Each structure stands twice: as C-alpha cells, then as structure tokens.
Amino acid sequence: MRGLLLRLSTLDADxxxxxxxxxxxxxxxxxxxTVPSLLMATARFAQCPVGLHDAAxxxxxxxxxxxxxxxxxxxxxxxxxxxxxGEPHGLDEIVLERFAAAAEVTxxxxxxxxxxxxxxxLALSAETGEAERTRALRLLGFGPAMxxxxxxxxxxxxxxxxxxxxxxxxxxxxxxxxxxxxxVSALPDGARVGIGPELPGLRVAESWAGARTALRFTGPHDRxxxxxxxxxxxxxxxxxxxxxxELPDVRAARRLGDEALAAVRALCVAGSVRAAATAVHLxxxxxxxxxxxxxxxxxFSLADSAGRLRAHxxxxxxxxxxxxxx
Numbered sequence: 181m182r183g184l185l186l187r188l189s190t191l192d193a194d195x196x197x198x199x200x201x202x203x204x205x206x207x208x209x210x211x212x213x214t215v216p217s218l219l220m221a222t223a224r225f226a227q228c229p230v231g232l233h234d235a236a237x238x239x240x241x242x243x244x245x246x247x248x249x250x251x252x253x254x255x256x257x258x259x260x261x262x263x264x265x266g267e268p269h270g271l272d273e274i275v276l277e278r279f280a281a282a283a284e285v286t287x288x289x290x291x292x293x294x295x296x297x298x299x300x301x302l303a304l305s306a307e308t309g310e311a312e313r314t315r316a317l318r319l320l321g322f323g324p325a326m327x328x329x330x331x332x333x334x335x336x337x338x339x340x341x342x343x344x345x346x347x348x349x350x351x352x353x354x355x356x357x358x359x360x361x362x363x364v365s366a367l368p369d370g371a372r373v374g375i376g377p378e379l380p381g382l383r384v385a386e387s388w389a390g391a392r393t394a395l396r397f398t399g400p401h402d403r404x405x406x407x408x409x410x411x412x413x414x415x416x417x418x419x420x421x422x423x424x425x426e427l428p429d430v431r432a433a434r435r436l437g438d439e440a441l442a443a444v445r446a447l448c449v450a451g452s453v454r455a456a457a458t459a460v461h462l463x464x465x466x467x468x469x470x471x472x473x474x475x476x477x478x479x480f481s482l483a484d485s486a487g488r489l490r491a492h493x494x495x496x497x498x499x500x501x502x503x504x505x506x
Contacts (some may be wrong), residue, residue: 368443
C-alpha cells in the first residue's frame with residue numbers, strides 16, 4: 181500500500197481516478213464476489229480481456245468484456261494479467277495491482293468456503309456419527325456442547341455473514357444452510373428464513389430439521405418463521421402436499437382474493453375486527469365487509485376464536501402445501 185500511495189502522488193490529474201480504481205476493487209471484495217464475477221467485472225472495468233492463474237489448484241481463468249462467459253486462457257499465462265492491444269492506459273498498473281489483491285482474497289475465500297460446504301453438510305446430516313460431527317463442528321469453529329442454531333434460507337443470503345455471531349454457510353439442495361451461534365438478531369431483506377431451535381452442537385442436525393420445516397411455513401407476509409413458534413403446526417409438515425390440498429378448508433382458502441386473504445390474516449393475528457382494521461389502516465366497516473366476504477368463501481364464521489383458529493390453520497397449510505420438504 182505504501183508503494184501504491186507513492187505512485188498516486190505522481191499521477192496528479194489522474195489521482196482521483198486512481199482512488200476510484202481502489203474503491204471499485206474494494207467494493208468487489210466487500211460484496212464477496214465469486215472468481216468468475218471478479219474476472220468479468222475487471223474485464224469490463226478495464227475494457228480488455230483479463231486473466232488469473234490459481235497456483236493452489238492449477239486452474240487458470242480468463243474473461244473477455246465482450247462476452248458473458250469465462251473463456252479458455254492462452255497458453256503460458258501466470259498470476260494475473262491484462263491483454264490490452266496498443267499502448268497501455270495510464271491506470272493499468274494500478275488496475276492490475278488491485279485486481280491481483282482482490283483475486284488473492286477471492287481465491288482464498290472460495291477455497292475456505294468450499295471446505296466449509298463439506299463440513300457444514302457433514303455437521304447437519306442426520307447420518308453423521310458423533311465423532312465425525314464433533315470434528316466437523318470444531319473445524320468450523322463450533323464446540324460439540326456450544327449452543328448453535330441452524331437456519332434454512334431461501335432467497336438472498338449474501339448479507340448473512342455480516343449479521344453478527346459466528347456464521348458458516350453452505351448450499352444444500354435448493355436452500356442455503358446457515359450454522360450460527362444464537363447471536364444473530366436480524367436477517368437480510370428479501371429472504372425467507374426458517375430458524376431451527378437452539379441446541380448443543382452435537383444435536384445440530386435436529387436444529388437443521390426444524391429449520392427446514394419452519395421454512396415451509398414462510399410466505400410473503402411471514403418471511404421469518406421459528407420452529408419453536410410452530411407448536412403443533414409442525415406435525416402437519418409430515419403430511420404429503422397432495423393430502424393437504426384435498427382438505428376443504430385449504431381449497432376454500434385458495435379461493436380467497438388478495439384483499440380477503442389479507443383481512444383474514446390480520447384478523448387471525450389481531451383477534452378482533454376493530455384491532456385488525458387498525459393494524460392494516462382500514463376503517464372498521466371496510467374490514468368488516470372484507471371479513472364477511474371471506475366468510476362466504478370459507479363457509480364458516482370468523483366471529484369466535486374457534487373459527488379464527490380454523491382459518492389460521494388453513495392459511496398455514498396453504499403455505500405448507502406449496503413447498504416440498506427441503
């Protein structure tokens with residue numbers, strides 16, 4: 181960095197541009213880009229083909245800004261390079277240096293995350309023995325008796341590493357598995373998250389099973405669901421989706437329009453028409469009209485706690501039937 185700053189002092193008019201180069205590559209590192217994404221971003225930034233050689237794996241990568249794919253590299257290239265025709269640009273040396281620094285971080289991160297994936301899968305598998313699970317947990321930075329939680333995440337997971345606590349992430353099937361200490365207090369916007377129970381590390385496979393079940397109960401209005409909040413609802417997760425679809429209450433709930441569906445959900449949460457109207461910023465009479473329309477579709481009254489419980493269960497089963505077990 182000291183040598184870089186000395187060179188910047190000689191650039192005069194280009195100094196501001198050089199600072200932007202540094203900021204650009206720093207942002208790529210902060211965003212945890214993949215190796216192909218780093219290559220393509222650099223090629224487009226430099227407006228010429230670029231490449232890098234990973235000495236640890238023997239792999240060589242090359243990207244061309246005019247195409248969307250990573251192409252095969254030319255023979256004999258090593259480390260990082262730029263393939264510019266004609267005279268070099270004034271900032272090429274700094275671009276190359278920042279590209280090299282970003283590549284080193286990205287390659288190390290990719291290697292570490294690749295190892296993490298296998299270890300997380302081993303730790304979360306119900307088939308793993310106690311000794312293997314203990315070893316996997318220790319390599320991931322968790323103790324066998326340490327309280328941990330598993331999260332099943334569908335959607336954007338990029339920000340999960342910055343949420344606090346000790347976090348390890350792996351892609352398992354169609355969802356991201358997150359193994360974390362129970363210090364996470366917020367989650368990324370836009371993701372649907374099932375949170376398993378807090379358990380000792382050796383029982384983390386149970387937490388993962390709970391997280392996958394909780395994820396199935398998430399929806400547009402319930403993006404985060406904790407397994408510990410499901411109670412007896414968790415039992416329904418064992419039913420085949422086809423069997424749930426055959427239930428009359430589920431079929432009726434699927435016929436509700438968006439307004440009626442939102443009204444029923446608000447009523448189930450608030451407990452009364454007046455409280456539900458306040459919660460969704462509607463006049464009491466408007467909420468009452470929507471509830472009446474919903475009752476005509478559902479075929480039962482929502483005026484008492486039994487009817488609201490029945491509706492709440494129907495809405496939860498609609499979400500559950502829409503997803504296969506993870």
